[in-house]
Amino acid sequence: MDSKKSVSVKLVRDVSEIVIGPPRLTKYERARVVAARAMQLAMGAPPLIDVSKLNPKDVVVIAEHELNLGVLPILIKRELPNGEYQLIPIKILIDFEKRRKSHVDKIMADIFGEVSK
Template sequence: MTTPENEVNIGPKKLTRFERARIVGARALQIAMGAPILIEVPEGRAGPIDIALMELTSNILPLTVRRTLPNGSYQDIPLKWLTPA
């Protein structure tokens, strides 16, 4: 059986709260270490966590989530396929 390339087969079709926290934390660390910011930042919001949240909600982060099953199979899912939680 073949499945379409852009279909989420493992887990829900939305970003879980655990995945969201991991992505925001990792991206905030990247920003704090000097990584380029991918969006326009308003004047009053300069914290790395706020910027990471804004990047996540604008759906422009080029990251993937790896979801695994107990039998060892996994699926790499780009963030663009998942709806934010």
């Protein structure tokens, strides 16, 4: 007897479509992406950013910068126990984090005034 389940797969195109997990990159996803990209760089993959201005030229530092700039063409797969999953481009999660941070910074500046960095 062949019983195939129908699994729902959805490629997310906007933060509002994320239903599995938070609308940001978790620390575990961030660590896994940086580690995987650092390994690719260590094995000879070309960097996706200009590394001439980075100091030191460590593969982990390069991978973190690539992630923070949102240039990595990587999808995060978030699964539910029933087999359903979503594929979320990293760029969407990084852009959401940047918008959220700038919004929080603006609120903090309104409350406490301009703080020198």
